[in-house]
Amino acid sequence: MDDIKRVRLGDIAELITKGTTPTTLGYDFQDEGINFLKIECFDENGSFLPEKVAFISEECNEKLKRSQLKEGDVLFSIAGAIGRVAIVTEEMLPANTNQALAIIRITDENVYLPYIKLILTSPIVKKQFEKKKQGVAQLNLSLKDINEIVIPLPDKKRQIEYAELFGKLFGVITLRNTQLSDMDNLIKARFVELFGTPGQDEKGWGLKQLGECCEINPKKGSDSRLVSGLEVSFVPMPSVSETGDIDTSELRVFDDVKTGFTYFAEKDVLFAKITPCMENGKGAVAVGLCNGIGFGSTEFHVLRSMEGGSNPYWLYSVTSFSSFRKDAEANMTGSAGQRRVPASFLENYKISLPPIELQNRFEDFVKQVDKSKVAVKKALDETKLLFDSLMQEYFG
Known part of the structure; x- marks a missing residue:
């Protein structure tokens, strides 16, 4: 990628900002209302987990105008699980977010958003914020750090090619993760069957x-x-x-x-x-x-x-x-x-x-499911290894 221009994220973004926690402004979360997205609403691959969504009132959403989300916004976690990336889709809206997710809004027609999501998870970007981690127990990134991230930006045709290539591998990774999630849900269902909620x-x-x-x-x-x-x-x-x-x-x-x-x-x-x-x-x-x-x-x-x-x-x-x-x-x-x-x-x-005998039966069930998970995890690890090696080859 030596022949490809490099740009600061802040130079191609229309807006880079973040939200705040509603409770710090005196607002409580609700049972329904405007979606409030936090890091836990996305898995490590950026897939949306709607069951994790919290809710705020219309009034709170208006108060948090700066962090009202739009379709196509790129979310980048800057606290806790650093570097988790997701793109806001129509199904998530209307929505707001907190200070742990940076909002990166890019409206340039020459930028392909799936490529931006890809490059933000690449070794090129990870190396940049890992440098900041030296001597720090819990790394948090600032909006200034996000603005200063440098990424390779090829022409749009190549952006699409790269995104589609890695998208196929990402699809396999998503499938394996779904299989593991289904097994975890099976364990939870067995728990409720044996012990109740x-x-x-x-x-x-x-x-x-x-x-x-x-x-x-x-x-x-x-x-x-x-x-x-x-x-x-x-x-x-x-x-x-x-x-x-x-x-x-x-x-x-x-x-x-x-x-x-x-x-x-x-x-x-x-x-x-x-x-x-x-x-x-x-x-x-x-x-x-x-x-x-x-x-x-x-x-x-x-x-x-x-x-x-x-x-x-x-x-x-x-x-x-x-x-x-x-x-x-x-x-x-x-x-x-x-x-x-x-x-x-x-x-x-x-x-x-519950009676200990019933708890022990549950342990036996968990261990049986875990045996099935081993094969899926092996396939997942192999695909991730291929994904990471290609990322290193293209963007390292």
Whole structure:
């Protein structure tokens, strides 16, 4: 791409702006109204997830005039899950958004928007904001950073060719992700069949506080295995997915992580407490830990099942439901961009506790579905590898 001109995003955009959180202006979210789009309304590939949409009033939408969305606007996440890109379509409108999504409005007829979406996910752009991450625990980008992103801009014919080539691979990736999503939905459907809706007592077992069903944020002092020189798994926030996967391959020595990090053990449940990771669904059952012990981000809450009382796979599923996450979001504390779910929310959340035998049956079902997911994940990883290698070849 050496023969192709490079331009600043700010030079081809009519507008680059962002929104704000309605609650900071005294407006509450509603059950219906104007769509309010947040990062969690889009998956990592930019596909729209309508079930994640929140709603605001007409009055609030007018107050947030600057961030009213138009068809064709490019959304680029600048906080939390950095670099997630989506194009606003007619089905999303009318809509507004918050400060975690930059709005990039390009009306130049010589620019093909699917190409812009493609290039914003390429190594060329990722390298530019990764440089800013050095020495920063949680990277957030400013609108100035977005304006200064430099991209290659070939003629429109080649823009279309590149977008169509990668679009075919993207279609395969989307199909695989849909298959995985269907399997996750199957697990949720089985949960409701066995236990009813989380937070309700549909089976007549009575309601208990979640803090009575598990230990919240267990202390490391009671773990006698923790000795100097012991190798443990290290799990930063990016190592936990929004669909229950966890990467435990990074190792640290206990001496290096015993302070300043969150302690957990094999089969503990991790729950991301900070925005937007919590709303996006980050969490997992911690399995495959080195020596059965892990340390990780301080932005995790840890839920430890009680022997004979609760099962970790049941616990994780409770926390994965969107209804649970919405209740958690409503109880967040702190300022915009640094809002967190307090441990007290987990302690006091009312849940119907099923018999442990039924919970264990549910775990068996989850593990059977997980076996089916392995083959799909393998095919997905292979396609992503091809996608990334071609991205590097064309745009690296």
